[in-house]
């Protein structure tokens with residue numbers, strides 16, 4: 242059965258093709274897809290794989306949808322769910338009907354109209370199954386995007402037809418590269434005034450250095466946007482019916498023919514650059530067939546050399562079904578992606594995982610969530626099958642557990658299943674673990690390589706209002722397990738609970754969740770920037786801790802060097818303690834105490850009490866006393882030696898620098914740039930688009946407080962900005978002095 246015919250047979254009630262579209266069935270990319278050999282591009286050829294399993298995997302896609310905030314990810318996902326029949330009605334984000342989009346199931350998400358947690362869902366399109374993860378666009382929730390990309394095989398990168406490549410698009414691009422995720426680009430909001438897909442494609446090429454080309458062109462623009470021309474089949478596709486459920490194919494309007502021909506040639510040229518078969522055809526001055534083009538786009542997309550660009554308007558229900566076809570046609574199935582694990586039994590050797598169900602089970606718990614019915618653990622099954630009632634082993638803890646209940650997620654709803662095969666994404670109930678844990682059937686000691694976790698940039702103190710409640714620490718434990726970018730520690734002096742994370746909104750959401758989900762209202766301190774302390778040069782230490790106050794005394798002497806240390810890219814570590822003492826001048830049983838002293842010193846830097854990074858402490862020599870030396874004496878000696886050397890090693894305060902992207906009407910450019918200068922910003926890039934301008938600048942986070950209010954008043958409320966963490970850099974010397982003085986004053990007040 243041809244793919245399209247099976248697609249038509251399997252379509253849910255709401256979506257239908259008009260009779261007039263018979264020719265559509267004969268000449269579409271999907272049809273061409275059905276002509277492709279099923280094994281095309283498959284990386285694993287397993288003679289033992291069950292043909293039924295291979296067939297199922299060929300028809301499975303695990304995709305993520307990511308983009309800059311407000312580009313329309315949730316709205317697109319909502320339309321996908323509607324057209325695939327998973328939901329019966331469309332509810333818009335912040336919709337007037339008060340229901341809210343299906344994917345934004347958290348009460349807070351509906352209120353704020355943003356996506357906080359990524360939701361998993363699956364949908365069927367024809368004979369194909371698609372697992373979709375909707376991810377948040379706000380930079381504060383970056384970890385959610387990282388997690389989704391880690392476990393997905395392909396992605397749709399959504400861009401706004403007016404704003405184009407924005408700061409968060411750049412972050413998402415980086416993440417997709419980090420995890421080698423093939424992607425489609427979808428230019429949404431084609432109904433907006435100023436929409437220009439070709440300008441956005443230029444930005445993809447210039448700013449993201451992608452080989453990108455349109456596989457469609459728009460029919461009409463802005464409020465006259467009615468459909469798209471498919472440049473592969475050279476047919477015009479329109480959405481008709483109240484909710485765009487009817488897809489109608491017609492000839493290309495005559496006035497669009499020249500543009501369609503030009504853009505088709507551009508597509509072939511771009512493909513020829515990255516695909517040998519198309520290059521040969523192009524050099525012979527022949528025209529590739531529909532099948533050749535679809536195969537080439539698929540090959541080039543999966544091998545990360547190309548991104549096909551589609552366009553539409555989710556809000557106006559236009560051109561979403563062609564996006565679904567493209568997901569099937571161009572994004573890889575689980576057998577076309579190589580996933581690796583580390584085999585602990587072979588000294589953490591990298592091993593390729595088999596993507597089939599008849600291999601031993603390996604799965605990754607990539608997300609935890611406290612649901613209505615208890616803890617929910619999201620799992621990507623990399624090989625083998627996960628069965629209800631079966632036993633699986635947590636490789637990290639060695640704990641064997643029984644899978645009590647297994648579900649497939651559909652936003653907040655779920656469907657019970659008995660088994661999930663290789664390549665699937667689902668969730669288990671009642672399994673205690675941390676996010677990022679690997680599970681196997683017990684016969685394998687595999688662990689999946691870990692996820693990139695960015696450092697926190699902001700912190701605040703948190704105190705429960707009223708009576709002490711065990712829920713306070715319960716909630717904090719829960720949030721930390723769910724989210725590795727959310728950290729909690731107790732200030733060793735003030736004994737206050739300090740939470741830190743990726744931004745004010747990130748922390749605010751947890752404070753709010755504490756109240757709503759755990760019934761604990763909290764007072765919060767002023768948000769503080771997560772400064773760090775480090776050194777710029779090496780310095781020696783030679784410190785003796787000696788106390789003689791009746792009874793047994795304390796004696797410990799340590800000598801060595803404190804030196805700057807670069808971050809180790811593999812381990813992410815940028816602090817270390819090295820013992821090079823020979824000859825037993827410090828007895829070896831006291832060395833661990835010295836290391837403890839070093840760690841004590843790292844917690845609270847000598848300058849302003851922030852953590853110390855980028856230092857290596859090398860212990861070279863020392864002395865001990867037969868009676869008076871103790872672990873405590875060496876611990877104190879090392880901590881004090883650290884302070885002594887730190888003061889001589891050009892101590893420096895580092896602050897988080899944010900990459901800030903601002904868009905506003907052109908008449909406000911002067912005042913916006915002036916404002917950035919006042920906040921010690923460095924402008925990196927500016928761009929003018931008709932009556933709007935974009936500016937990208939690096940600004941210290943410490944100078945960004947209150948910026949949204951300032952921007953609003955400087956642009957009569959018409960300016961928008963977003964920011965993401967770039968790195969930590971040394972503060973200016975006068976700022977360093979001020980921060981040190983403020984800290985000293987604070988400390989003096991505390992002791993009064």
Ligand SMILES: Nc1nc2c(ncn2[C@@H]2O[C@H](COP(=O)(O)OP(=O)(O)OP(=O)(O)O)[C@@H](O)[C@H]2O)c(=O)[nH]1
Nearest residue numbers: 310311312313314315316355356378430554555556
């Ligand atoms: N004009 C127009 N507006 C759209 C379109 N798609 C989405 N929107 C609107 O854009 C806003 C943001 O849409 P969302 O779907 O919430 O975007 P998102 O990317 O999921 O947002 P976050 O999750 O907060 O990052 C909403 O007001 C939508 O109604 C579109 O195609 N055209």
